[in-house]
Amino acid sequence: MAKGRIAAAVLAGAWALGVQAKAGEIDHDLWALALNIYHEAGQGRQAMLAVGWLTLNRLRHPDFPKSLYEVVFDANGAGCAFSWTCDGVDDLPRDLGRFALALQVARELLSPNPPPDPTKGALFMHARTRKPPAYTKQLRRAAVIGQNVFYRPI
Helix, strand or coil: CCHHHHHHHHHHHHHHCCCCCCHHHCCHHHHHHHHHHHHHHCCCHHHHHHHHHHHHHHHHCCCCCCCHHHHHCCECCCCECCHHHCCCCCCCCCCHHHHHHHHHHHHHHCCCCCCCCCCCCCCEEEECCCCCCHHHHHEEEEEEECCEEEEEEC
């Protein structure tokens, strides 16, 4: 997704939430994190924290890009890092209450004192409803939170 496309989705989402924002003032990292939390976590604050932490864990790991925006929208050669970023579906949040919570969680995670990491350093995840991908055989299962299973390096 180009930054222009995320900017349009962010401005629309911000407007819907009653947040005044201008295109030049958008914090792309904050909004990319919030959109990732919204689209990947499903319901519940703990699930949102888990997806947010996984995203931050990738940011801090040397094998991943060095900005949250790039971590979320990383096309790593093997597909998209997060399925919602390349599924061809409109990324505009429809559930504004859940998106407001995702934005709040993203701000907390980027604060000087974020809540603890419930994933124990996870870098990978998949939906609980899916069969574990082959790559998970070389990882340690770290947690099952909400609709996702989280993995970390062994």
